[in-house]
Amino acid sequence: MIQTIKNRTYTETKDNYNHYGEKVIKEGGLYLREWSPNNSKIAAAMRKGFSLKLKDNSTVLYVGCSTGTTLSHIADIATKGDIIANDVSMESMIGLLNLLKIKKNVIPILSDFRILPENKELNKDKFDFVFQDVSQKDQTDVFIELVKKFLNKGGQAAISLKTRSIDSSKSPKQVLVKESEKIRKAGLKILKTIDLEPFEKEHYFLEVSF
Numbered sequence: 001m002i003q004t005i006k007n008r009t010y011t012e013t014k015d016n017y018n019h020y021g022e023k024v025i026k027e028g029g030l031y032l033r034e035w036s037p038n039n040s041k042i043a044a045a046m047r048k049g050f051s052l053k054l055k056d057n058s059t060v061l062y063v064g065c066s067t068g069t070t071l072s073h074i075a076d077i078a079t080k081g082d083i084i085a086n087d088v089s090m091e092s093m094i095g096l097l098n099l100l101k102i103k104k105n106v107i108p109i110l111s112d113f114r115i116l117p118e119n120k121e122l123n124k125d126k127f128d129f130v131f132q133d134v135s136q137k138d139q140t141d142v143f144i145e146l147v148k149k150f151l152n153k154g155g156q157a158a159i160s161l162k163t164r165s166i167d168s169s170k171s172p173k174q175v176l177v178k179e180s181e182k183i184r185k186a187g188l189k190i191l192k193t194i195d196l197e198p199f200e201k202e203h204y205f206l207e208v209s210f
Ligand SMILES: C[S@@+](CC[C@H](N)C(=O)[O-])C[C@H]1O[C@@H](n2cnc3c(N)ncnc32)[C@H](O)[C@@H]1O
Pocket: 039, 040, 041, 063, 064, 065, 066, 067, 068, 069, 070, 071, 086, 087, 088, 089, 092, 111, 112, 113, 114, 133, 134, 135, 136
């Protein structure tokens, strides 16, 4: 569950842990871990109007999980569904180790995100939430492929676009227009476009359905 207290966002968990130095409050038998928009693009997007539809039994494909800052909050909410956490960096995966000990439903996949659509294990699965946060030129193309292949009917998908990684010769707005067009042409629907300023510069968060 997500809680907002005095304009600060928290995720509730039964686990007494701190993953990256975030503030933790004890309340009754639960712990509330602060989910700051300054540390997480999903938290930033929520602060600017994105509504995350995760339930405790939701399944999640998280692409570009890094050391698990945002992932840890997703794992506080989706406590029962499988959460696939992908990153290409071994260092990031090592940063996940403590979280993996606590959240047994988080399954790491160390690989380039471009080969996920061909992953034999994953090909059995569909997910309720697909999120991608990688700073790569072709991130939109791979996101489209992942959503088409892995998003459950009625599920929620979102991408954080780092415009400078996609094309540094164009303005963030121009990159957004081009990438949005790509998404629409692929048959996906853009439900929300959020400029992540002031939390992240030159980043857009797009909520998409298929
Ligand atoms: C901005 S960070 C993600 C932060 C994370 N989503 C969070 O909020 O805690 C981007 C991540 O994408 C990963 N990445 C970059 N290229 C990738 C690739 N080709 N395949 C998979 N992950 C990649 C990087 O290793 C990095 O950890």
